[in-house]
Amino acid sequence: MEWFKKKMRVFLFVCLLFPFYSYAAKISLSISGKIEEHSAMLYFPDGRELPISIDASGKGELVVDVTEPVYVALGYHYISRTLLLTPDTDIQISFENKKIGERVAITGTGSQVNIYLNNGRLKAAEIDDMALGEKAFFLKMDSILNVNLQELDHAGLSEEINEMEKIRLKYFTCATLPSYPYFHMRIAKDSTYEASLEYWSKLQELMVMDASLLRYDEFRSFLVEAVSRVARKQYPESKSLDAVVRYVESEVKEPSIAEFLINKNVYAYVERYGLDSADAYCAVFDRYVKSPLLVKNFETLCNRWRKLSVGALSPNFNCTDLSGKKVSLSDFKEKYVYIDIWATWCGPCQREIPHLQKLEEKYHGKDIYFVSISCDKNRKVWENRVRAGLKGIQLHFVNGDTFMNDYMIKGIPRFILLDKEGKIISVDMSRPSDPKTIAKLDELLN
Known part of the structure; x- marks a missing residue:
C-alpha cells in the first residue's frame, strides 16, 4: 500500500507540473x-x-x-x-x-x-474607388483602414486577437491596391496613366516576406497578386507565370513564402490549362514545394488531367432536352461532337451563339454534332431562352451530373471537341468566333 501511495504522489506531482x-x-x-x-x-x-x-x-x-x-x-x-x-x-x-x-x-x-x-461593418477599397487619382486613392484606403480599426477597438477583443486583427485589416483594406493600375486606366478612361514610383513603393512596402503572415488569407491573396504585378513590371518580356517564377527565384529568400507562391501559381496554371506545355512548371513545383499535403493535392490534379489527355475516352454526361427526354453522350455516335457549355446569364456565352449557329449552317449534313449544354440552375429560364429562338441540339444538365467537374470547368463558355469514338481531341477547343475553329473542323470533315 505504501508503494501505491508513493506512486500516486509522483503522478499527482507530474500532473501539477504538466497539466492536461x-x-x-x-x-x-x-x-x-x-x-x-x-x-x-x-x-x-x-x-x-x-x-x-x-x-x-x-x-x-x-x-x-x-x-x-x-x-x-x-x-x-x-x-x-x-x-x-x-x-x-x-x-x-x-x-x-x-x-x-x-x-x-x-x-x-x-x-x-x-x-x-461577420457583422458586415468592415470595409475595403472597392473597384469604383479606383477611378480616383493615386493620391486620392491612397487617402481613401487610409481612411477606410482607420474606420476599420475603430470598429476593431469597439469590438472589445483580447490583446492577442487585436494585434492579429490589425495585421489582417491592413491587407483586407488594401486588397485592391495591386490591381489599381489596371482598373484605373479603364474606369477613369485614362489610357496615358502609368503607375508612379510612389505606387510601386507603397505596393512593395506591403509585400513583406514573413512566413508568419501566411496565416492570413488576406495577406496570401494580396501577395499573389502583388507579386504578379511587380514580376510583370520587372520582367516585361516574359509570360506572366514565367515572370513570377523568375521573381521568386531572384527575390524571395524565405522558403515558406517561395513554396506558397510557386504552389499557388503553378497549381492555378495547371488547373486552368492542363499538363500540355507544363513540364517546366512542374519541375519548378518539384523544386520549391515540399509540403506533403500540397504535393499530394498537385499530384491529384495532374492525375485528373491525365485522364483528359488527347485520345482518352471522354467522361459521359447526363442531360435532358426541352421535352424532358434523357440524353447522354453515348447517344451521339459515329460523328464528331463539338460541345458548348454555356448559361443564359453568361454574356460571353451569348455572344458566341450567332457564331455557333453559323458553324451549324456551314457544316449541316457533315459528320458532326453541335451540342449545347446549359448549366443554368433554373431550368425554366433555360427553357424560355431556347423557345425564344435557339436551334440545334439544346440540352440541360441533370441535377448532380459530374461532367463539368470531370472536365474541371471553372468558367464558361467552354468548348470541347470529341472524335467519332467519343475520344478527346481538345478539352479546351477554340470558340466558334475563332478562325482556328473552322480551320480545325475543315481539316477533320473535308
Whole structure:
C-alpha cells in the first residue's frame, strides 16, 4: 500500500507540473429551410480542408485540434464566412438558407470575435474607388483602414486577437491596391496613366516576406497578386507565370513564402490549362514545394488531367432536352461532337451563339454534332431562352451530373471537341468566333 501511495504522489506531482489541456475547437451548424448540400467545408491556411457533415435535419458538428488562434474559412453552398478559432472555441452557427448571406446567428464561447468578423461593418477599397487619382486613392484606403480599426477597438477583443486583427485589416483594406493600375486606366478612361514610383513603393512596402503572415488569407491573396504585378513590371518580356517564377527565384529568400507562391501559381496554371506545355512548371513545383499535403493535392490534379489527355475516352454526361427526354453522350455516335457549355446569364456565352449557329449552317449534313449544354440552375429560364429562338441540339444538365467537374470547368463558355469514338481531341477547343475553329473542323470533315 505504501508503494501505491508513493506512486500516486509522483503522478499527482507530474500532473501539477504538466497539466492536461484540451486543444480543440468545436463548431456546430444549424441550417433551416432547404438544405442545398449535405456538407460544409472548413478551409485552413495550410491547405487542409475538413468537411462538416450535415444531416437531414440540417445539423452538423466538427471538433478541430487547435493549439493557437487560427483564421479559417467556412464554406457552404456558394457562401463563405471568415472564422477565428481558438483552443476554447465552442460556437453554434445557425442560418436560414434563403438568407444565408444576410443574417447569421453565432453564439457560444468564442462568438464575440466571430460576430465582429461577420457583422458586415468592415470595409475595403472597392473597384469604383479606383477611378480616383493615386493620391486620392491612397487617402481613401487610409481612411477606410482607420474606420476599420475603430470598429476593431469597439469590438472589445483580447490583446492577442487585436494585434492579429490589425495585421489582417491592413491587407483586407488594401486588397485592391495591386490591381489599381489596371482598373484605373479603364474606369477613369485614362489610357496615358502609368503607375508612379510612389505606387510601386507603397505596393512593395506591403509585400513583406514573413512566413508568419501566411496565416492570413488576406495577406496570401494580396501577395499573389502583388507579386504578379511587380514580376510583370520587372520582367516585361516574359509570360506572366514565367515572370513570377523568375521573381521568386531572384527575390524571395524565405522558403515558406517561395513554396506558397510557386504552389499557388503553378497549381492555378495547371488547373486552368492542363499538363500540355507544363513540364517546366512542374519541375519548378518539384523544386520549391515540399509540403506533403500540397504535393499530394498537385499530384491529384495532374492525375485528373491525365485522364483528359488527347485520345482518352471522354467522361459521359447526363442531360435532358426541352421535352424532358434523357440524353447522354453515348447517344451521339459515329460523328464528331463539338460541345458548348454555356448559361443564359453568361454574356460571353451569348455572344458566341450567332457564331455557333453559323458553324451549324456551314457544316449541316457533315459528320458532326453541335451540342449545347446549359448549366443554368433554373431550368425554366433555360427553357424560355431556347423557345425564344435557339436551334440545334439544346440540352440541360441533370441535377448532380459530374461532367463539368470531370472536365474541371471553372468558367464558361467552354468548348470541347470529341472524335467519332467519343475520344478527346481538345478539352479546351477554340470558340466558334475563332478562325482556328473552322480551320480545325475543315481539316477533320473535308
